[in-house]
Amino acid sequence: MVEHTRPHPRLTKTEPAGIRTPLELGTLFIPEKLAHKHTAHLLFFFHGGDWLLQLAASKQRDLAVITIQAGAGSGTYVKLFTDPTRFPTLIAAAESSSHLTFTDIAIAGWSAGCGALRQILTDPASTARIHRVLCIDGVHAGYTTDTPDRLNPQLVPENLAPWLAFGREAIAGNKRLIITHSEIFPGSYASTTETADELLRQWNLTPHAIVRWGPMKTQMLSETSARGLLVVGFAGNSAPDHIDQLNSLPEYLHWLSKN
16 A cells, blocks of 8 residues: 655665775774764664665764664564674674774664664663664564454563663663654554554553654654653555655654754
8 A cells, every 4th residue: 555645755875985894793884074083972773774874874973883684574683682792792893893982872773673672672781781772663563362452452561571671761861762653554463553552551651642744754643752762653554654764764863862
């Protein structure tokens, strides 16, 4: 299903100047503006290609990015970090190869890539090093039954636990968490709208209805904030709507940088 009422603009493919270094997993991109710096912020981004993520990072003031592509399905990204030592090892490798010290570490993902975020956040040592998390239309969960009640679906608790814990830290003002969701309904597992609703319920927060233009001509339908937490719902239940959110990354990174 595709609607044609709203335009679906796309970023122009470009390769910003900088240094690209292959790591054991993914590629580290250091924008040219960081060439003579000693410290910087580091973003891990999962899924969505490389150039768009590097372009978005280059528009930030002092942000390096590690882009990681693992294929289709969130399970593929979950498996990357079943060994909890892999995440800190990647940070150490990035610092060694770039000669930078990363003072602020963020993890982000789009769609299936958010499976990596969830897995990383299950490890307390890794979570302690992470200051900011951005999940773009990708908090998914399984149903506890094969035929869920559509009015009151029961979601697998383990799929939501890492988000709930990090969200509580954000609400307390200790971390920054941004979650976006669309109206896409997968059918066989919980949609990002259903998971957002359940997370907000367990955080004792109520989504606020809004009608406002968002980045890249998207249409915002809801917004809920509590100190370091921001949850934003967008219109659209088709593939172009899903991709709209990936192309909104430069603006989302601006949101993420706010304390």
